[in-house]
Structures are given as structure tokens and as C-alpha cells.
Amino acid sequence: MLPKMEIYQKLLDSKIVAVIRGKDAEEALSITEAAVAGGLEAIELTYTTPNVARVFEKLAGSNALIGAGTVLDAETARHALLHGAQFIVSPHFDPAIAILCNRYNTPYLPGCMTIKEMVQASEWGCDILKLFPANGFKPSFIGSVNGPLPNIRIMPTGGININNMNDWLDAGAVAVGIGSDLTKTYRVSGEEAVSQLVKEYLSKLT
Numbered sequence: 001m002l003p004k005m006e007i008y009q010k011l012l013d014s015k016i017v018a019v020i021r022g023k024d025a026e027e028a029l030s031i032t033e034a035a036v037a038g039g040l041e042a043i044e045l046t047y048t049t050p051n052v053a054r055v056f057e058k059l060a061g062s063n064a065l066i067g068a069g070t071v072l073d074a075e076t077a078r079h080a081l082l083h084g085a086q087f088i089v090s091p092h093f094d095p096a097i098a099i100l101c102n103r104y105n106t107p108y109l110p111g112c113m114t115i116k117e118m119v120q121a122s123e124w125g126c127d128i129l130k131l132f133p134a135n136g137f138k139p140s141f142i143g144s145v146n147g148p149l150p151n152i153r154i155m156p157t158g159g160i161n162i163n164n165m166n167d168w169l170d171a172g173a174v175a176v177g178i179g180s181d182l183t184k185t186y187r188v189s190g191e192e193a194v195s196q197l198v199k200e201y202l203s204k205l206t
């Protein structure tokens with residue numbers, strides 16, 4: 001298990017986190033393998049995927065960071081960690097998840113929308129916050145937050161695609177989460193198309 005600091009650093013270096021919400025474990029595994037083959041280094045598999053823990057186990061030893069998403073409570077966070085997840089993401093901020101992740105020295109990236117939630121999550125030790133759903137905001141929101149709160153690192157997620165990714169990164173986002181763009185591509189065109197799309201994303205990173 002990588003130390004927390006190294007996981008944070010890998011997330012920052014990767015800049016793109018794939019958010020994979022499969023209809024089942026097999027689909028989630030196929031999309032993940034395709035994304036990793038395309039060069040992605042950070043993958044979040046959501047707990048809305050039935051039997052997602054099996055996917056964590058199958059991905060043990062992957063070169064990519066594998067995290068758990070849509071983690072709604074501390075019990076689910078512990079379940080994810082026991083099955084090999086290396087970071088925890090939730091759509092909201094939950095202090096109980098923060099305590100658990102701190103106990104096991106694991107990054108927790110909570111979803112936040114307001115300044116109050118961001119300050120609170122940061123006080124609870126969260127070093128990267130997920131702005132969710134980011135499609136309710138403009139990229140300039142990041143600069144507005146970082147004016148008074150320069151230490152808050154924001155990863156927008158929700159509605160990010162190949163056309164707007166750099167708007168967010170250029171505006172100060174430390175990384176972006178990309179979900180349905182990859183899943184839809186897989187469902188329409190298959191694994192090879194996902195790897196290809198990931199390569200396009202990576203080539204567009206500035």
C-alpha cells in the first residue's frame with residue numbers, strides 16, 4: 001500500500017481521474033483495463049457498480065491508482081479499503097469517512113459545493129476536494145475560492161469532457177474527474193475506443 005502522500009502526489013501528477021460507474025463488475029473491469037491501457041494512472045470505481053469490491057481485487061497490482069467512489073458512509077469506506085482501494089471519493093463531505101480515512105492513512109476526496117463545506121473538509125484533513133457537481137459551476141469558481149483560500153486544491157467532477165477539461169485545469173483545478181464520457185464511449189464503441197479516447201485526453205493536457 002502506497003503512503004497517503006504518494007497517493008496524493010500520483011493523483012496530482014495524473015491530472016485525470018476516470019470515474020467508472022459500470023452496470024456490473026465485468027463492465028467496470030473492462031472500462032478500467034481499457035482506460036489503463038490508454039495510459040490513465042488514476043481510476044475511481046463507484047459503489048453503485050454491483051460487486052465493485054471484486055473489481056478492486058482483480059486490479060490488485062495494477063500500475064494505476066485504484067480508488068473507490070460514491071462512498072456514502074464510513075462502513076463502505078472500510079469495505080473499500082479492505083478490498084484494496086487506495087483512495088476514497090464521495091459525492092458529499094462526511095466527517096465519519098474523514099476520520100476513518102485518516103485512521104488508515106488514506107486520501108479522502110469529498111464532494112463539496114460551498115465554501116463552508118470546503119473549509120470544513122480541509123479542517124478534517126482532506127487535501128484534495130472534489131467540486132461536485134462541477135457542471136453547476138464555471139471554471140472561474142476555482143479562482144474565486146483560491147483567492148481567500150489559496151490552499152484548497154479542487155478537482156472538479158461532473159460534466160467534464162475533452163472539450164472543457166483544459167478550461168478547468170487552466171483555471172486552477174489540480175485534476176479533473178471524467179466519468180460518463182468514458183462509459184458512453186465504451187457502450188457505443190468498445191474497449192479500443194476508450195483507450196483511444198484516453199490517449200486523446202492525455203495528449204490534450206497542457
Ligand SMILES: O=C(O)C(=O)C[C@H](O)[C@H](O)COP(=O)(O)O
Nearest residue numbers: 069070091157158159178179180
Ligand atoms: O459519485 C461519485 O463519487 C462521483 O464521482 C459522481 C459522478 O459519477 C461523477 O461526477 C462523474 O460525472 P460525469 O463525468 O458527468 O459522468
